[in-house]
Amino acid sequence: MADSPQKEDELAGTEQPFVQHLVELRDRLVKAAMAVVVMAVVLGIFPGPGALYDLMAAPLVAHLPKGATLIATSVISPFMVPLKVLLMAAFMLALPVVLYQLWAFIAPGLYSHEKKLVMPLVISSTILFFVGVAFCYFFVFGRVFAFIQSFAPASITASPDIEAYLGFVLNMFLAFGMAFEVPVVVVVLARMGIFSIEKLKEFRGYFVVLAFIIAAIVTPPDVVSQLALAIPMCLLYEIGIWAAQLFIKHTKAPPEEDAAASAP
DSSP states (O other), X not given: OTTHHHHHHHHTTSHHHHHHHHHHHHHHHHHHHHHHHHHHHHHHHTTOHHHHHHHHHHHHHTTSOTTOOOBOOSSSHHHHHHHHHHXXXXXXXXXHHHHHHHHXXXXXXXXXXXXXXXXXXXXXXXXXHHHHXXXXXXXXXHHHHHXXXXXSOTTOOOOOBHHHHHHHHHHHHHHHHHHXXXXXXXXHHHHTTSSOHHHHHHTXXXXXXXXXXXXXXXXXXXXHHHHHHHHHHHHHHHHHHHHHHHHHHHSOOOHHHHHHHHOO
C-alpha cells in the first residue's frame, strides 16, 4: 500500500499530453483526408473519372491495332475502375498537403538541425516520386507497349481488360516512384551514420547488380522496362552519394543541441 502514492505520482500529468497528441493527430488526419476529398471533387467535376482513365490509357491505346480498344469483363468495371483512377489521382495531387500535415505533427519534437534535415527530405521525396511516375508515363509506357506489340502475331487482336490495365499501371507507377527515392534513402543512411560515404562508394558495384535484380522482379519480363528502371536507379545512387555529402555538411547539430541530445 505504501507504494501506491509513489506510482500515482509517477503517472501524474502523463494522460493529458497523450490525449492532446491523439487529438492533434486526429485533426491532422482529418485535414489530410479533406485535402484528398476536395481534390476528388474537383477532378470529378473536371475532367471527370472517364476522362482521367482515358488519359491513363492513352499510351496503351496509341499502340493497339487500328480500331482496337480496351474491354471491360466485369459488369461494374466501367464504373469502379474510373472511380479508382479518380481516387488515385486525387491522393497524388493532395500528397503535398498530406506530407505537410505529417511534418507539422512531428516537427515540434525535433531539434532545429533535425528540422533542417527532415523538411528537405519530405520535399525532395515528394518531387522524386512524381518525377518517377512522370518518367514511367511519358517515357517508359510508350516504349514498353511498342516493344510488346511488335511481338504480337498478326492473327491476334489485343484488347486488354481495363481492370488488368489499371493494376499494371499502379504497379509500374509504384515501382518507378519508389525507385526514384534512391537518393533519399542514401542520404538518410549516410546522415544516420549507418553507412559512411566511403562505404557507399564501395557499394556501387553491388548496387548495380541489386538494381537489375529489383528491375527484373518488379517490372514486366521485357528488356525495355527493366533497363528503364535499373539505369535510372544507378544514376540516382550516384546523385544520392553527392547529396549525402551536402546534407551531412549542412545539417550537423550545433554543439549545444548536440550536448542536449546526448544528455540522459
